[in-house]
Amino acid sequence: MKFFHRSKILPIIIGIVAFLSFAWFIELSPENPKISYTAGIAILMAIWWITEAIPIPATALVPVVLFPIMGVVDGKTISSLYFNHLIFLFIGGFMMALAMEKWNLHRRIALKILLLFGVSPSKILLGFMLATAILSMWMSNTATTMLMVSIGISIIQKFKTINPDSKSKFPVILLLGIAYSSSIGGIATLVGTPPNLSFARIFAILFPEMPEISFAQWMAFAFPLSMIVLLLAFLILRFFLRLSPMGVSINKESLRTEYRQLGPASFEEKTVFYLLISMAILWIMRLDIPLGFTTVPGWSNLFPTPGFINDGTIAIFIALLLFLIPSKNNEQKLLDWETANKLPWGIVLLFGGGFALAQGFVDSGLSLWVGNLLSHVGNLPGYVLILGIILIMTTLTELTSNTATTEMVLPVLAGLAVSIDMPPLLIMIPATLAASFAFMLPVATPPNAIVFGTGEIKMKDMVRIGIWMNLISAIITSTFCYFAIEWVFPST
Numbered sequence: 001m002k003f004f005h006r007s008k009i010l011p012i013i014i015g016i017v018a019f020l021s022f023a024w025f026i027e028l029s030p031e032n033p034k035i036s037y038t039a040g041i042a043i044l045m046a047i048w049w050i051t052e053a054i055p056i057p058a059t060a061l062v063p064v065v066l067f068p069i070m071g072v073v074d075g076k077t078i079s080s081l082y083f084n085h086l087i088f089l090f091i092g093g094f095m096m097a098l099a100m101e102k103w104n105l106h107r108r109i110a111l112k113i114l115l116l117f118g119v120s121p122s123k124i125l126l127g128f129m130l131a132t133a134i135l136s137m138w139m140s141n142t143a144t145t146m147l148m149v150s151i152g153i154s155i156i157q158k159f160k161t162i163n164p165d166s167k168s169k170f171p172v173i174l175l176l177g178i179a180y181s182s183s184i185g186g187i188a189t190l191v192g193t194p195p196n197l198s199f200a201r202i203f204a205i206l207f208p209e210m211p212e213i214s215f216a217q218w219m220a221f222a223f224p225l226s227m228i229v230l231l232l233a234f235l236i237l238r239f240f241l242r243l244s245p246m247g248v249s250i251n252k253e254s255l256r257t258e259y260r261q262l263g264p265a266s267f268e269e270k271t272v273f274y275l276l277i278s279m280a281i282l283w284i285m286r287l288d289i290p291l292g293f294t295t296v297p298g299w300s301n302l303f304p305t306p307g308f309i310n311d312g313t314i315a316i317f318i319a320l321l322l323f324l325i326p327s328k329n330n331e332q333k334l335l336d337w338e339t340a341n342k343l344p345w346g347i348v349l350l351f352g353g354g355f356a357l358a359q360g361f362v363d364s365g366l367s368l369w370v371g372n373l374l375s376h377v378g379n380l381p382g383y384v385l386i387l388g389i390i391l392i393m394t395t396l397t398e399l400t401s402n403t404a405t406t407e408m409v410l411p412v413l414a415g416l417a418v419s420i421d422m423p424p425l426l427i428m429i430p431a432t433l434a435a436s437f438a439f440m441l442p443v444a445t446p447p448n449a450i451v452f453g454t455g456e457i458k459m460k461d462m463v464r465i466g467i468w469m470n471l472i473s474a475i476i477t478s479t480f481c482y483f484a485i486e487w488v489f490p491s492t
Contacts, residue, residue, distance in 0.1 A: 008051075008053050008054075011047055011048065011050075011051035011053040012048070012053045012054065014047055015043070015044040015045075015047040015048050015053065016044065018040060018043045018044055018047065019040040019041060019043065019044040019066075020040070021040065022036045022037065022039050022040025022043065023036065023037055023040050023070065026039075026040075028366075028369060029365070029369055032364070032365055032369075034070070034071065034072050034363075034364035034365065034366075035364050035365050035366045035369050037066075037070040037071075037072055037364065038067075038070075038072055038360045038361060038364040038366045039366055041062065041063065041066050041067065041070070041072075041357075041360065042357060042360075042361070042366075042399050042400075044062065044066075045059055045060075045062050045063075045353070045357065045399070046398075046399055046441075048062075049441060049442070049443065049459070050441070050459060050463060051459075052459050055346070056346070056350060056442065056452075056459070057345075057346035057347070057349040057350055057353075058349075059353065060349045060350045060351075060352060060353025060354070060356075060443075061349060061353065062353070063078055063353060063356035063357055063359075063360060064078055064079060064082075064356070067356065067359075067360050072360050072363060072364050073356075073359055073360055073363050073364075077359065078356050078359065078360075081352055081355040081356045081359055082348075082349065082351075082352030082353075082355070082356065083352070084312075084355065085310045085311065085312030085313070086142060086311075086312060086351065086355075086446065087312070087348055087351055087352065088312035088313075088315060088316050089140070089142055089143060089146075089310075089311045089312040089315045090142065090146065090315075090347070090348065090351060090446070090450070091315070091316070091319070091343065091348070092312065092314070092315025092316045092317075092318060092319040093142070093143060093146030093147070093279075093315050094146065094343055094344070095319040095322060095335060095340050095343070096146070096150070096272075096275070096276055096279060096315075096318060096319065096322070097146065097149070097150030097153075098335065098339050098340060098342055098343070099272050099275075099322050099334055099335045099339070100150055100272055100276070101150075101154075102334075102335065102339050103266065103268040103269050103272055103334070104262075104269065105269045105272050105273055106150060106151060106153070106154035107154055107158075107262070108259070108262055108265065108269065109151050109154065110151060110154035110155045110157075110158050111158070111255055111258060111259045111262070112259070113127065113128075113151065113155065114155065114158065114255055115255055115256065115259065121159075121168075121170050121173070121174075121241055122238055122241065124155060124174065125173060125174055125177050125234065125237060125238065125241065126234055128148060128151075128152060128155075128174060128177055128178055128181070129177045129178070129180070129181040129230060129233070129234055130181075130230075131148065132144055132145070132148045132177075132178050132181035132182050132185060133181040133182070133184055133185030133188075133226065133230050134185060135147065135148070135185070135280075136181065136182045136183075136184075136185030136186045136192060136193075137185050137186065137188045137189045137192045137226075138189065138191065138192070138284045138289075139280065139283045139284050140193075140283060140311050141182045141183060141185075141186045141192075141193055141436075141445065141446060141447050142311070142446040142447065142450065143279075143280075143283045143311055143315070144182045144185075144447075145178060145179060145182045145446065145447040145450045145451065146450060147276070147280060148178045148182070149175065149178055149450055149451060149454060152174050152175060152178055153454060153456075155174065156170070156171040156174060156175075156456065159171075169240060169241060169461070170241065171456040171457075172456060172457050172458075172461050173237050173240060173241045175451040175454060175456055175457055176237060176451065176457065176461075176462070176465060176466075177233070177234070177237050178447070178451060179439075179445070179447035179448050179450070179451040180233045180237070180439060180447075180469060181230060181233070182447040183436045183437065183438075183439070183445055183447055184226055184229050184230045184233060184436075184437075185226060185230070186436055187222050187225070187226050187433050187436050188219060188222050188223045188225075188226040188227075189215065189218065189219050189222070189223075190213070190215050190218045190219075191215075191287065191289065193402075193436050194402070194403040194406075195402050195403055195406040195432050195435040195436060196218070196222075196432060198403055198406045198407050198410070198432070199213075199406065199410060199428060199429070199432040200212075200213050200218075202407065202410045202411060202414070202428075203410075203414075203424070203425070203428060206411065206414045206424075207414070207424060213489075215289075217488065217489065220488055221429075221484060221485070221488040221489070222433070224480075224484075225433070225476075225477065225480045225484075228476060228480070229437075229473050229476055229477070232472055232473070232476060233469060233473075236465070236468055236469060236472065237465070240465055266328070267327070267328040268327050268328065268334060271325060271334060272322070272334060275318050275321060275322065275334075278318065279314060279315065279318045282299070282314045282318075283311055283314055285298055285299050286298050286299060286300050286309065286310075286311070286314065287300065288301070319335070321334075322334045322335035323335055323336075323337075323340075344453045344454075344455075346453070347449055347450070347452070347453030350442060350443060350449050350452075350453070351446070351449055353443065354400070354443040354449070357399060357400050357443070358400040358404040358405075359404075361399075361400045361404065361405070361408070362404055362408060367396070367400070367404065367405060367408035367409065368408055368412065370392070370396060370409075372412060373392075379420075382422070382426070382482065383478060383479075383482050385427065386426065386427060386430045386478045386481055386482055387474060387475070387478040389413070389427055389430055389431050389434070390430050390431070390433070390434040390437075390474045390477055390478050391434075391474050393405065393406075393409065393430075393431045393434035393435055394434050394437055394438050394470050394473075394474060396409075397434070397435050397436075397437075397438035397444055397445070398438045398440050398441045398443075398444045399441070399443065399444075402435035402436060402438065402444075402445060403435075405435055406431070406432055406435045409431055410428055410431060410432070413427050413428050413431055414428060423485075423486065425485055425489050426481070426482075426485055426486070429481060429485055430477060430478060430481045433477050433481070434474065434477065437469075437470065437473045437474070437477065438470065439462075439465075439466035439467075439469035439470055439473075440462065440463050440466035440467055440469075440470055441462065441463070441466070442459070442462065448462070
C-alpha cells in the first residue's frame, strides 16, 4: 500500500515542479510569458494523464484553475468550453447506446456480427476495423466511434461470458481498433475529419492562384494511404493480440441457436434500430457532399440557417425522441433518466479538458510559437523535413485539438514553403494527415477519449500500443507523401 501511495505522489510532484519551472524560470518567449505558462500547464497535465496520478477527469479540470490564475484565458471563457456541440454529440450518441442496451438490441447485433465475420478474435477485429474506417470516411469520427463502440461492448460482454476467467487483451485491442480505424478512415475524404476541411480552406486562401483541391483528387491521394495505414494498424493490434489469445473456441452452431432463441425483434428493438439508422443517415447527409462531377445537397439546406445545425443537434434530437416514444405496452419510454444517468460523465470532463487546453494553446500563442520553430529546419532534406513535421504535429495533437493545431500550423508551413521554395502541398498535406494520427493519449482525439471512457482500457495500454502506431504511421505517411503528392497533385 505504501508503494501505491509513493507511485502516485512522485508524478504529482514531478508535474507540479515542471509547471513551476516554466512559470518562474523557463522563458520560451520573453516578450510573451503566457507561452511558458501554457507549456508548463500542458506538461503538468500530460504527466498526470499518463501516470494517472489523480483521476483522469480531475486532471482535465486543471485548466479551469490554472489558466485564469496565470492570465492565459479568463474563467468565463475556459469554463464554457466544457460544454459545446461535440460534448452534446457524445451525450446524444451515448444515450442511443444505452437505449440499445436497455432493450437488448446490442446483443442481437453482436450475435449477428459474430456469425457474419466469424468467431475468432482476429476476424472480429478485422471486421470492426473495416466497418469503422468506411463509416468514418463519411461521418464524423466521433459519431462513428460512438456507433461502433456500442456494438463492440456487446461483443466484449459476449466473450467475457464465454471466457469469464480469461486474462486476454481482446477487449482492449478491439476498442483500440475501433478508435484507430475511425481516425485512419477519416483522412480518406475531405469531409471525413475537420483538419482535412481546414486544410482545403486555408490552402485556397493562401494560394488562390493554384487549382482547388477537389474531393475526387483528395480521395485519389488519401484513400490508398488510409487503407495502407489501416492494414498496418490491424497487423500491429493482431500482434499484441498474439493471434489467438482467447484460449477457447466458440461453436458457431451454438451462436446460431442462441440467435434463434432471441425470437423475432420486439417493437422496442426495431424502433431503437430505426432511430440508430436515422441518426447515422442524418449525420452523413447533413452537409453537401462534393463528388467532383456533382454535389449531393445536404438536408440542412432545407432550413433557413443550415450553418446553425451540427452533429450535436442531430444527436440530441434523436435522444429526445428516445425519451418521447413509448414502449409497446405504454408503461415506459424507450429511454428513461435512470438508464440515461449511466452516462460516463468523467469522459465529458475529459473532452472539456482537451478543448480548454486547445484554447490555451491558441490564446497564449504557444501553437504559433511551436509552428515558428519549424522555420529553422528549412535546410533539411525533403523527406527528413516531412517526417519531422509529421512527428511534431502528432506530438502536438496528443495534447490539444487536432483542428486547432492544424489551423495554427498550416499558415506557418505555407510561409516556410514559400521561403525555402518548396511546393506548399508537400509539407501542408503531411501536417494535415498527422493531425489525425495521434494514438497515444485519450485526449488526443475524440475516438481515443470515447474508447477510454468505456473503462476497459488502461492508460498504460493506450500509450504502449499507441507509441508504435504513432511511429509507424509517421514513417508510412512521410514516405507516401514524399513520392505520391507531386504525382497526384502535379500542379504543386
